[in-house]
Amino acid sequence: MLEIHNLQVSVEGKPILKGLDLSVQAGEVHAIMGPNGSGKSTLAHVLAGRDGYQVTAGEVRYRGADLLALAAEERAREGVFLAFQYPVEIPGVANVYFLKAAVNALRRHRGQPELDAIDFLALVRAKLKAMAMDESLLYRPVNAGFSGGEKKRNEILQLALLEPALALLDESDSGLDIDALKVVAAGINALRNPERAIVLVTHYQRLLDHVVPDYVHVLADGRIVRSGGRELAAELERSGYAAVAEAGA
């Protein structure tokens, strides 16, 4: 599904990713763990198509095609989804309007008829319930005035509505209390299936207690320095990034 070869990325001339390799197949859940500044968020944003990153070498193939050649909105329509670490507030745009616009943009791309307000409301209400979200969040401006937990749940709500083939989750556990963490984790687990790949980018292991990955990768200084099974996360938690990165080097 996703093949990254020797990806090198700079921001304002400063190299951040220094030859990253990663292979993700459909049905798999991968966790990319690393300390602050290791390049985790850069990887997530480059894959989503944010401006301001210079890809200086390497390639990213998604379902066999050159992902980096696509505009951000084209990637989304082709099934790539990024759950933001810091979801953006958009005052003046009702959340329900935004969610419907996003769902219908994808439906148009897939040649499906657009949902009208009534059908969309029925769909979103069912998903809201699963995310333990209050319906009033639909009628407030996108993420504006949402608590940290509400913002993260709103991201997972979008994930559930848009049903991407490849879900990238950037620090989806940060800022959550244990109850909210369980809701977010249940939302992610509900989307695990043989056709979908999920990449969790995270600093801490605690999300991985609830969303158990098939593979764990350690990112340090712009490269993946170790890969292993779920037990690697526990080792990181015990020994710290420095020791594990050194062992892999």
Place this chain on the structure above:
Amino acid sequence: MTARPAGNVADYLTAFEDVRHELPGRRLGWLDTARAAAIGRFVQQGFPTLRDEDWKYTSLAALEAVRFDVRPARSGADLAARVAAWALPGSHLLVFVDGRYAPELSRPGRLPAGVELGSLAPQLAAGDETLAAQLAPYPPSSAVADLNLAFMADGAYLRLPPGARVKAPIHWLFVASEARLAVQPRNLVLAGAGSAAVIVEQHVAAADDSYFTNAVSDLVLDAGASLEHHKLQQESPHAFHLAGVNVAQAAGSRFVSGAYAFGGRLARTGIAVALQGEGASCTLDGLYVAGGRQHLDHHTRIEHRQPRCTSRELYKGVLGGAARAVFSGCVAVHPGAQESDARQANHNLLLSDAAEVDSKPQLDIRADDVQCSHGATVGQLDADQVFYLRTRGIAEAAARSLLTRAFALEIIDRVGVDVLQERLDQVLQAHLPRP
């Protein structure tokens, strides 16, 4: 007989002598004298120039260079279908074509007992001298107002007796149908104590002609009256539009102004509110949306003359292309106007590098126990917001439109009249400027 076209300032004098004997109220000494004095002052002063502090950012040189007719030809074009589309559903409709009342297109509908709604021309002709203070104020407010006084022939007239409440909006629809015409509408509202009404003054064009609208509206609110005046400017992209709105508020009255500007090559609206009775309150909202080479200017002045008055002002602007906008808002608190409460803000969204805005909020405070604030911002669309929408499959152009509309909707959402709110959103979407 044909009036000579008026091109430069002196031509307006010739045109005035030509039409003077046809103007309503010509037999009334006071009005004819006031008109003659007004054109005299206008010819002496001319149009304001960039040297006038109030016109520093708005040049009328292009307006002065065009020669306009002052007498409508009455082409008789059938506007019924167009008017039906412009009319706000359920409103009391008065239609003016090239500045003259068109009864065949109007449907004022049923009004509460004692409410007078109609054309101003018969009032001018009857020459009730009690109207002199409103129609021919002295000292005159400006050369542009003098030009209106000299030529004013018609407009809307509304008199609300004390306690009368008109529920449905009153829609004054001004249709420009003739190229090269200078039209000088004059509107007058006298709102009795405790009365209430909502007015929508809309300026539209039947074609993309060049013409000149110079409108003046006087609104007088007696104690406890409640009046809303929404001005929707959709003139032709080649038109010149100047408008003055003068508001006098007695104690405890409440006034809401909405100024929504989308059209015109060069358009300027000046709104002056005098809070002259204790506890009066006003809200001034505005939205200007310009693209291409449009120039849209708004000048407001709110005078807190008595204690415990409240004013709220929020103007927002969206500018694309090489458009230019001016916002100048002054809040003046007079000595003794204690416990005045004034807030003013102006926010602008620039969608292109060539667009430009001059924002000048001002406070002039001469009392010590007051709460006043003001602020102005000029910004661009937030790149993070655009990216966020794109990662959800929304195309970049659609994302930018969505965010631009959201910026402007803050003003439209404040409109309490549903049919007007819907109409404004439609007009906004049709006018969203390209970068």
